[in-house]
Amino acid sequence: MRLKSIYVLGLIILIALTQCKKSEKTENKPNFIVFIADDVSWDDLRAYGNEYVKTPNIDSLSSEGLVFKNMYLTTSSCSPSRNSIITGRYPHNTGAPELHSQPPMEMTTVAEALKEGGYYTALSGKFHMGAYARRGFNLIIEDKKLNGLGGEQQWVKTLEDRPKDKPFFMWYASIDAHRSWGENNFSGTHDPEALTPPEYLVNDYLTKQDLGNYYDEITRFDYYIGKVVATLKKQKVYENTVIIVMADNGRPFPHSKTRLNDQGVKTPFILTYKKDKISGETQSLISAIDIAPTILEYAKLEIGENYQGKSFKKVLENPDTPFRNYVFAEHNWHDYEAHERMVRSKDFMYIENNRNQFAQRGPLDAINSDSYASLLAQLQTGEISEIQKEIFLSPRPKREFYDMEKDVFQRENLIEEKSYQEAIQHLQSILEKWKIVTGDSQPDEITKDWYEKRPGPVKAPNSLKTSHHGKRGEFPGASKNATQINNQGPF
Numbered sequence: 001m002r003l004k005s006i007y008v009l010g011l012i013i014l015i016a017l018t019q020c021k022k023s024e025k026t027e028n029k030p031n032f033i034v035f036i037a038d039d040v041s042w043d044d045l046r047a048y049g050n051e052y053v054k055t056p057n058i059d060s061l062s063s064e065g066l067v068f069k070n071m072y073l074t075t076s077s078c079s080p081s082r083n084s085i086i087t088g089r090y091p092h093n094t095g096a097p098e099l100h101s102q103p104p105m106e107m108t109t110v111a112e113a114l115k116e117g118g119y120y121t122a123l124s125g126k127f128h129m130g131a132y133a134r135r136g137f138n139l140i141i142e143d144k145k146l147n148g149l150g151g152e153q154q155w156v157k158t159l160e161d162r163p164k165d166k167p168f169f170m171w172y173a174s175i176d177a178h179r180s181w182g183e184n185n186f187s188g189t190h191d192p193e194a195l196t197p198p199e200y201l202v203n204d205y206l207t208k209q210d211l212g213n214y215y216d217e218i219t220r221f222d223y224y225i226g227k228v229v230a231t232l233k234k235q236k237v238y239e240n241t242v243i244i245v246m247a248d249n250g251r252p253f254p255h256s257k258t259r260l261n262d263q264g265v266k267t268p269f270i271l272t273y274k275k276d277k278i279s280g281e282t283q284s285l286i287s288a289i290d291i292a293p294t295i296l297e298y299a300k301l302e303i304g305e306n307y308q309g310k311s312f313k314k315v316l317e318n319p320d321t322p323f324r325n326y327v328f329a330e331h332n333w334h335d336y337e338a339h340e341r342m343v344r345s346k347d348f349m350y351i352e353n354n355r356n357q358f359a360q361r362g363p364l365d366a367i368n369s370d371s372y373a374s375l376l377a378q379l380q381t382g383e384i385s386e387i388q389k390e391i392f393l394s395p396r397p398k399r400e401f402y403d404m405e406k407d408v409f410q411r412e413n414l415i416e417e418k419s420y421q422e423a424i425q426h427l428q429s430i431l432e433k434w435k436i437v438t439g440d441s442q443p444d445e446i447t448k449d450w451y452e453k454r455p456g457p458v459k460a461p462n463s464l465k466t467s468h469h470g471k472r473g474e475f476p477g478a479s480k481n482a483t484q485i486n487n488q489g490p491f
Contacts, residue, residue: 065272
């Protein structure tokens with residue numbers, strides 16, 4: 001009887017210790033929320049100096065967290081960018097370098113790694129990544145009716161309904177601020193007359209109104225972030241939650257979306273984690289492929305060889321810590337034929353335009369905008385500035401080079417300047433090395449234009465479909481089997 005009692009007591013103690021260890025393990029794991037906006041440029045938030053946009057909740061997060069001044073996406077195109085972020089790989093290495101293309105099923109995501117590591121994972125809003133990514137989420141809410149116009153209405157519900165005994169990873173994918181604009185509760189938040197368009201757009205009422213509607217949708221995105229933060233605080237998990245606010249590509253305006261300049265691939269990126277008291281700002285050069293490894297390191301999970309990025313946790317511990325020497329980006333088909341490559345260092349940016357015979361006016365949604373119509377009208381009257389006229393230039397320069405300290409908006413191409421030739425040759429060689437070791441390629445039979453190139457906006461874009469519509473060419477990287485290459489490239 002005594003031996004039986006001792007056995008039972010021992011079993012109880014063992015179970016208690018196991019539960020305790022399990023509880024400690026769970027409690028020590030941070031939660032993660034990634035808020036990813038649709039089509040928002042880096043300088044369209046107050047944390048980056050924008051005086052017009054109303055984003056009180058993001059402002060609050062930025063005051064409590066770390067603002068990244070030089071976070072770069074790997075492309076300025078929706079689905080390739082999202083696939084790149086969630087896999088920690090360059091677009092041509094995901095097997096989905098073009099808009100609306102899908103990685104192969106064997107590709108893995110940070111969500112999948114977290115799920116296997118004991119996390120509850122959920123996606124709410126815009127999905128846009130392909131069947132392979134579904135494995136990574138316990139819950140996916142992508143129904144447009146449920147998610148609402150901005151894609152945010154189910155965010156709080158996912159927090160309320162989650163299992164409370166697991167750490168969580170939430171991918172909150174807004175449809176804001178994506179064209180076309182719709183009437184909603186935030187319409188009219190920004191007075192067009194109070195706005196000053198950036199210098200590469202026309203300063204007229206049509207453009208101001210267009211910009212105001214865009215800012216209204218950013219404010220809606222901000223509103224729902226506030227509701228999520230309030231819920232985290234109510235559940236007493238705010239301090240143990242790593243919160244990221246970012247975008248997938250630049251604003252849906254000419255000179256921004258699908259471009260490899262700062263307006264296209266430099267993203268706002270704010271990270272708040274109260275538990276570690278992370279705050280301030282960092283100038284460190286970081287790539288979006290570094291996000292997934294950083295999350296995994298914080299979660300104390302293995303960072304597999306499939307991730308081409310590296311964890312920037314040391315930057316979070318000390319914002320003055322240098323990180324990358326180089327970031328890379330690529331632009332492939334997005335409505336129109338394209339093949340462009342970019343490398344940026346701390347001081348300079350170098351771009352190769354491999355389809356330079358075509359003007360780079362932007363994607364179809366940007367061309368069908370009032371802002372574009374104003375630019376076209378100015379072009380026809382001859383009252384257009386050099387930077388505004390750039391989107392109509394054909395042929396474009398084969399190569400571009402910018403001094404990033406002196407030229408914030410990449411106005412002056414210095415590719416012929418003698419004093420910069422050493423720096424140009426250096427970045428050219430770095431870009432070439434990156435292409436070789438990551439398996440990038442420039443196919444002869446590349447995906448062609450799916451829409452006719454018309455000079456002005458068209459209200460019925462489907463009327464512009466070409467004979468190539470729906471047909472894919474060879475993907476960059478396919479001939480090199482790039483999906484099997486994990487080389488990180490120059491760092």
